[in-house]
Amino acid sequence: MKKNSKITSNLKSKEVVNKALSNSNEDQLDLYQAIFGGKASANCPVVAVSAKASRASGYDKIDTFLQAAPMDPGAPASPASDSPLG
Amino acid sequence: MYSVTSFVLKIVSRCNLNCSYCYMYNMGDQTYLKQPKFMSLETVQAFADKLKSYCNSTGIDFVQIIFHGGEPLLAKPAYFEKCVAIFKTTIPEIEYVFTIQTNGVTLDDNWYQLLQKLNISIGISIDGPEKYHDEYRVFHNGKGSYTQVAKAIQLGKKYNLRGLLLVVNINIPIEELYAEMKKLDVNSLNLLLPDGHYDQAPFGLDVNRWNDKNYTPYADWFIGLYKIWKQDKERPSIYFFETLVKMIMGQEGIGNQLIGRRTNGVVVLESDGSVEVVDSLRACFEGITRNEINVNTHQLEDLFENDTFQLYYRAHDNVCEQCLNCPVYDICGGGFLGHRYSDENGFDNPTMYCQDMVRLITFIQNDILASLPAESVAQLDIEPLVYKEIINSFDEENDIKIDPEVQQTLVSFKKELQA
Numbered sequence: 127m128k129k130n131s132k133i134t135s136n137l138k139s140k141e142v143v144n145k146a147l148s149n150s151n152e153d154q155l156d157l158y159q160a161i162f163g164g165k166a167s168a169n170c171p172v173v174a175v176s177a178k179a180s181r182a183s184g185y186d187k188i189d190t191f192l193q194a195a196p197m198d199p200g201a202p203a204s205p206a207s208d209s210p211l212g
Numbered sequence: 213m214y215s216v217t218s219f220v221l222k223i224v225s226r227c228n229l230n231c232s233y234c235y236m237y238n239m240g241d242q243t244y245l246k247q248p249k250f251m252s253l254e255t256v257q258a259f260a261d262k263l264k265s266y267c268n269s270t271g272i273d274f275v276q277i278i279f280h281g282g283e284p285l286l287a288k289p290a291y292f293e294k295c296v297a298i299f300k301t302t303i304p305e306i307e308y309v310f311t312i313q314t315n316g317v318t319l320d321d322n323w324y325q326l327l328q329k330l331n332i333s334i335g336i337s338i339d340g341p342e343k344y345h346d347e348y349r350v351f352h353n354g355k356g357s358y359t360q361v362a363k364a365i366q367l368g369k370k371y372n373l374r375g376l377l378l379v380v381n382i383n384i385p386i387e388e389l390y391a392e393m394k395k396l397d398v399n400s401l402n403l404l405l406p407d408g409h410y411d412q413a414p415f416g417l418d419v420n421r422w423n424d425k426n427y428t429p430y431a432d433w434f435i436g437l438y439k440i441w442k443q444d445k446e447r448p449s450i451y452f453f454e455t456l457v458k459m460i461m462g463q464e465g466i467g468n469q470l471i472g473r474r475t476n477g478v479v480v481l482e483s484d485g486s487v488e489v490v491d492s493l494r495a496c497f498e499g500i501t502r503n504e505i506n507v508n509t510h511q512l513e514d515l516f517e518n519d520t521f522q523l524y525y526r527a528h529d530n531v532c533e534q535c536l537n538c539p540v541y542d543i544c545g546g547g548f549l550g551h552r553y554s555d556e557n558g559f560d561n562p563t564m565y566c567q568d569m570v571r572l573i574t575f576i577q578n579d580i581l582a583s584l585p586a587e588s589v590a591q592l593d594i595e596p597l598v599y600k601e602i603i604n605s606f607d608e609e610n611d612i613k614i615d616p617e618v619q620q621t622l623v624s625f626k627k628e629l630q631a
């Protein structure tokens with residue numbers, strides 16, 4: 127039997143991980159929080175998420191193997207802002 | 213229907229450097245010698261016309277044009293102005309991303325200003341700190357190019373330098389590499405595995421240890437780098453790692469020709485107008501990408517009938533049986549097609565970096581699980597992957613059988629059968 131290699135594969139598990147990434151202050155999660163757009167804003171999480179989602183749509187829109195960085199038109203060089211897990 | 217959105221234009225077929233690992237000049241492929249030195253503007257126009265027809269018939273409204281070489285900055289500044297104008301006037305209705313991949317040695321203020329004006333993003337290739345860079349990325353007289361490249365990178369901070377591209381050299385101590393990236397103040401970096409396959413080991417690999425199930429030199433190097441990177445709160449973006457993390461976390465629809473399960477929507481235009489599959493496949497054997505298709509006489513879609521293109525486009529579905537049964541297949545995707553080649557089996561192999569991919573993916577998955585709060589992990593239906601278990605499973609009977617037709621296609625690419 128093949129093992130599951132992906133951390134989340136359904137809505138429930140995505141919510142669990144999103145919550146952990148949003149709420150934790152642990153140093154060891156800093157990298158993963160940075161990749162997935164940081165901690166949720168306490169004041170306005172909805173706006174934060176919608177901005178992330180709009181950026182995420184451009185991520186990997188095209189093949190990126192041949193170049194130095196992902197090309198997301200209009201976004202800064204760092205791709206570190208995709209909505210994590212949909 | 214094939215959806216191709218990235219077009220690599222080999223606008224210059226020569227280079228002012230002579231990198232020792234370059235597949236074009238030093239890995240057995242001599243086809244560049246038959247190419248014109250520069251792609252003519254007539255050829256660019258013919259390509260734009262065919263691109264228009266392709267985009268109109270498929271509804272594609274977003275295209276990336278990558279100016280590549282050889283060294284693309286051997287072309288004149290006015291050439292780039294004319295190229296961009298050709299695309300924008302021939303197909304004004306589509307959205308473009310223009311990129312240039314350069315060795316950086318001639319990048320000065322004038323070039324940066326022009327490329328910025330034309331909205332062409334720049335990627336520079338570098339091989340690491342001076343000592344290592346200058347071992348491989350040398351001018352034709354043998355002199356290293358580090359000084360020029362480092363200067364261009366520093367200058368790029370004022371302009372539209374997008375990021376650096378680095379072919380992994382496992383002989384570079386990772387601390388030295390990371391310190392170099394910090395010194396150059398790099399904010400975005402991508403890592404490439406060296407070209408190579410089962411009959412042509414990439415540099416740095418000890419072929420005597422190839423059958424050792426614990427030998428994962430590339431993964432060991434990546435993992436070392438990942439650990440330093442993770443600790444650094446002011447870390448640069450490292451695209452290769454971030455893509456792996458996202459896929460392991462469960463994000464869908466990402467990946468590229470090296471990892472993941474996406475299709476490979478990339479086509480290369482040679483300087484004579486030939487339309488081909490990505491040229492790094494040429495490291496397998498000379499002529500593998502050759503065909504009769506040219507923008508002056510054909511439609512772009514004619515390439516879609518080509519066997520090599522068809523295999524490459526769906527390379528992450530067209531994998532050997534071991535990959536189909538592998539627990540990390542959805543992340544690794546069997547690797548880059550060119551890395552799977554052997555004279556014995558054609559492409560019916562896992563990537564030659566297979567063990568490295570298992571080790572690296574296992575490490576990242578384990579690290580994410582160890583970093584998440586225990587109460588969150590307890591709610592997930594997931595177990596940590598174990599490297600040894602996966603490697604040992606490759607010796608067991610496979611549950612999933614490969615489609616014989618796919619296998620036959622993979623094997624049919626043996627050099628002797630293609631000759």
Ligand code: SF4
Nearest residue numbers: 535538544562563566
């Ligand atoms: S890790 Fe190896 S077996 Fe698994 S998908 Fe990648 S190449 Fe195939």
